[in-house]
Amino acid sequence: MADTKAALQTPTDLNRNDTKSVADALNSALADSFALYFKTKNFHWHVSGPHFRDYHLLLDDQAAQIYGVTDAIAERVRKTGNVTIRSIGDIARRQTIKDNDAEFVAPGDMLAELRDDNLKLVESFRVVKQAAEDAGDNATSGIVDEWTDQAEERAWFLFEASRKG
Incomplete structure (x- = not known):
């Protein structure tokens, strides 16, 4: 029987102990991303009222963006x-x-x-x-900037869409 832990080992020059903390932070952000994705779809499916079309489309676009980052x-x-x-x-x-x-x-x-949830995800990405x-880990440090920017943009759009007047 093959050693299952060895079967999943990926070659890296990064220190295994250091990458464990990065993986823990990434997995936490991934869990939050899935939770936010599902909540966004839930609200997309159940939104109602005079701004239905705008909100329905906005939430669908945002859900697709969130889901796109999970992989x-x-x-x-x-x-x-x-x-993971x-x-x-x-x-x-x-x-x-x-x-x-x-x-x-x-x-x-x-x-x-x-x-608020997108801003909470921004906090996770900062961790x-x-x-x-x-x-x-330069690669993770670099790529997380884009994810942060996307979450900040979603929060901004949600804020602006909810303003009165």
Whole structure:
């Protein structure tokens, strides 16, 4: 029987102990990304009211952008020689962004909650950035800047879409 741990080893010149902290930060951000993706889709499916079309399309675009980053995050974990999330249960254990299972959420409350959640994801990405810099992981440090910018832009759009007047 093959050594399963050895089967998943990825060649890297980075220190294994350092990359473990980077992988932990990435996996936390990945769990939050999946939680935010699902919440954004939930709100996309359940938004109603006079701005339905605008909000429906905005949330669908944002969900697609969030989902698009998940593979890059998971692959970055693997490139550092570590393992990533394997299940919904694993996501639930790691996520810091709270689910919203309410039967009805007013559109303005949806936008405000998603804005705050995107800013929370920015915080997660900043933890990734610091861990990557501490580990000398230039690739992760560089790529996380784009993810941060995307989350900040989503928060900005949600803020502007929710303004009155």
